[in-house]
Every structure is written in structure tokens, then in C-alpha cells.
Amino acid sequence: MTSTQHQRHHLPAGTAADGPYAVDIGPDSAGWGHAGLRVIDLSPDGSHTFATGDSEWIVLPLSGGCTVATEGEHFELHGRRNVFTGVTDFVYVPRDARATIASGTGGRFALTGARCARRLPARYGPASGVPVELRGRGSCSRQVNNFAAAGVFPCDKLIAVEVLTPGGNWSSYPPHKHDEHRPGEESELEEIYYFEIAAHDSTPGLGYQRVSPSGPGHGTDVLAEVRGGDAVLIPDGWHGPSIAAPGHDMYYLNVMAGPGTEREWLIRDHPDHAWIRGSWPDQPLDPRLPRYTPPSAPSVPAR
Template structure:
């Protein structure tokens, strides 16, 4: 199994970023993710270059200025405490990100060609989906999903998996372009875990070869701040150990003309979906819902 696709916390740090995954560092064409940690009163300017970006608070609040627009993001205490608002900034822009109280912020990016306007995404507009049932139950915050928020190439969502549950299951892939059936998308998983009485959480991530692409093969123990790169292959399950809820941020982009998330389930495990209607959703979910717009 390869280890190059598992990036333990700190391994891909660069400059001001605790995590910096670019198309160049990942060896692919489109998807990017940066995690920025700012102290109280911190300021971070950056140029978007040939990529579009969504600035998503993981903890704390911030102000994002770009293209003559200024967006104040209320953010949240942590990824386990609530849905966050966010800001979209286009390619070929200069951005200033500041945080009076400090915090941790994800910059989810994708190389693109179209230049869309800078925009604010309210937390109240984020669809919160419960996916699966039983021990496959998980919560998906579809803030940057295709069909939810307009981007050129970028797709980004958050997933919360209660301790002891399996998500990204059945294993699925999106490494071929098959019109109407499957999208070709590179994907990044970024992980955080809920502590229990000061003990950090952990989980496990599996990626297995699909017969297409590079034959990516990963079985990784993942902890807070880790990332896993998925250029191809069946990905899943993502397993949260009992007692520790798991969060992951998914960032996807690819070469398709249509921005869509079309997946193919592993033929040996697809039957598990047929069992879901016979089981209740895990009562621990939703962990939270989007706030009212009122």
C-alpha cells in the first residue's frame, strides 16, 4: 500500500499554512486545500491565481475582502458545534483574510476557467443531509455541493460521522468520465476528531484500486489535521472509533465540462444500501442543523 497519499498533520505544512495541498504537490490537475491558522488580530493576504476558492471557518470568525466586496463570517466554535457561513472568491483576485479573535480556516480550491463574482454563503442556506442509517449513519453539510452553490469546478462538503459508525460506505469511486453515470473527480479528505475527556480521537480511511487511474491503495490511521489524497480508486469506508465523532472536509474537482458529483458504488458492497430502509437513522444525528434565516 502507498503512504504518499496519507499526509499526517504537519507533513504538508508550508509557509503560513498548517496544510497546503496544491495540484502541483498532489500530482494532479485541479483540487486544492489549505488550512490557515491565524492568531488573534491575524491578517493573511493571498492571490487566488488560476483557482477559485471558498473560505470556510473551521473555528473562529473572520473577514474576507476581495474584488471590492467585504464579507464578515460569523464562523463557529468548532466543526462539531454548528454549520458555518463562508465566502467564495474567484480566480485572478487578491484576497485579504483577517480575524480579530483568531481561528482556523479552510481554503478549498479548484483550478478553473470561468471567473464568477465574489459572494457570501449564509449558514442558513446550507442543506444538512442525513445519509445512511444504522451504523452507516452520517451527516453531510452540503455548503459547496453541485446544485447548491455555484462554482465553476469546485465541489466541497463536510461530513460528520458519530463515533463507532462507518461513512463513505458502500465504497464508491468517481475516476472515470461516463456521461450520466460517473464524474471524474480528484478528492481530498481533511480530518478532525472530537476529544473525549482530553483524549484525542482517531479513525481509519481505506482507498482500494478500482482498475482505473494510478491504482491508489491506502489503509491509514487518521488523526486530527491529517489529509488523504484520492486521485482514483474505491474510497471508503471512513471509520470513526467508538467514543469519538469524526469530521472530514471533502474537496473535489475534475476536468469534466459539467460540474457534477456522479459516483459508482463498489459492486460487491452496493447491496448495503438496500438495508437502510429497514433501520433507523442514528439518534445522535443530526449533530446540529443549519440556523434559521430569520
């Protein structure tokens, strides 16, 4: 891999900051067409107003709660203490709108976005409606919070989920890709990974993220040591594994969008590693999972 590729696709904490945002990744800065992510920290009694422009956005509490005012409506988000303690509620904000986020106690909030054509109504997503999926087995066990997965919560282009990987486990495995349009087999999606890593006592955590080329013209090649607040951009290529260091649970927020007329997440496993799925039925699920469940959560079987 080249140093330029690594610098362009691995964004350590602070390097993607802009204005009020600790992370500000948009189609223009990423060099692609659709997916975006912003992360903002609000102090107690802080607020932030933003214009959605040509993109739809979901306001997702990473820590703390807030209110979201938009389109003449006022939504209250209970939020959570942090990403390792619970599923959160969220708010969808349409394109061509303005929204104000305000927090009495302060917190950290993600804005997951995608350029889109349709203007859908603003609405609230309850934590109780988030399907929690236990994916993989053995050392590949992980938890997926499908809050804005395709087929779960209506958006025009945006697909977004959260993944929790217990310390020592591998997720995003087997490596997979979604950089070509193959009807019924693979969808073309850009993807952002945003990481939070659990500390052990006062020791910060770390993990690793791999992205490898899938062929000529699809040449993203990254091996990154990731820490809390880092982001990795994946315009193409096989991505995975995402490796959590022993003793440090890993969280990542996946934001995806693409040019397809259908909003769908269709992936192709790396042919050298796809066999691993066949070994899972003979292995137990990691007993540390589920890390948590929302109240009255719809459950999704392990797979």
C-alpha cells in the first residue's frame, strides 16, 4: 500500500475535524458521490443548527441525550451513556431542511448522511424498534444494531448500522465487498467506518482495520491501527477484518450509500475466506453477547 492511500483513507481522530465538527466527512472531501458523516460534541446546554442541503441525515446519540427541532416538530432523544451501554433512539431529518440539536447535559452526536433525491418526512426512530443481530460465531462473534439497515427504517439512499465486537474478536469477516452493481448479488455502496474503542481502566484501546484491492480500478489498500474517533473511508475493495484488541471492545458506525436505484445491502465474500461461514454452526456464540438489547427489541438469530 502507498503512504498516500493510507493518509487518504485512514483519518485519525482530529484530522477530519472542521468548524464545530470533530469529524466532517462529505462526498466532496471523500472524493465520492454519496455518503457522509459528521460528529459533534455539545457542552451542557449547548446547541447546533445545520442545513441538510441535498442530503438526508439521521441524528444518532453516541453519548448523552438531546432534542432535535426540524420541520416544525420537536423530537426528544433519550440517548445513552455511551455506545457500549445501550441501543439509542434517533431522528431522521430530510434534505432541504434546517435542524437544531440541543442538549441540556451535553454529549456526542453523530450525523449519518447521504445525498438523495426524495424528500421524506422527519420522524423519530425508537430504540425499541432497532433489530439487534448476533452475527458470526466463536472468535468472529459480533453484535449489529440495525437501526437504519435497508428494509428496517425507510430512507432514500442512506444505510447505517452499528457493530460491537468483543475484545479479541474479528468482525467484518470474512472480508467482503460491495463496489459493483450485480443485480441480485452485489450492490455498489461507498462506506465510512467510524470507531470508538473501549478503554481498560485508564488505558486507551486500539484495533485494526484492513481494506484490500478487489481488482484493477478498485485499488483501496489500507492496514490501519484505529483508535477512538478514527474513521476509515472505503470507496471500494475487500474490507475486513476489523480486529478488536484483547481487553478492548470495539464499536464502529457504518455509513453507506451509493448510486443504485434500489436501497439494498448486497455483499460478495472474498473467495479465499468465504469458507469460514461454514464453520460457524459448530462453534458457540461468544457468551459476552449480546452486549445489550433495547427494551422489547426485535431479535435477529445469529448467522
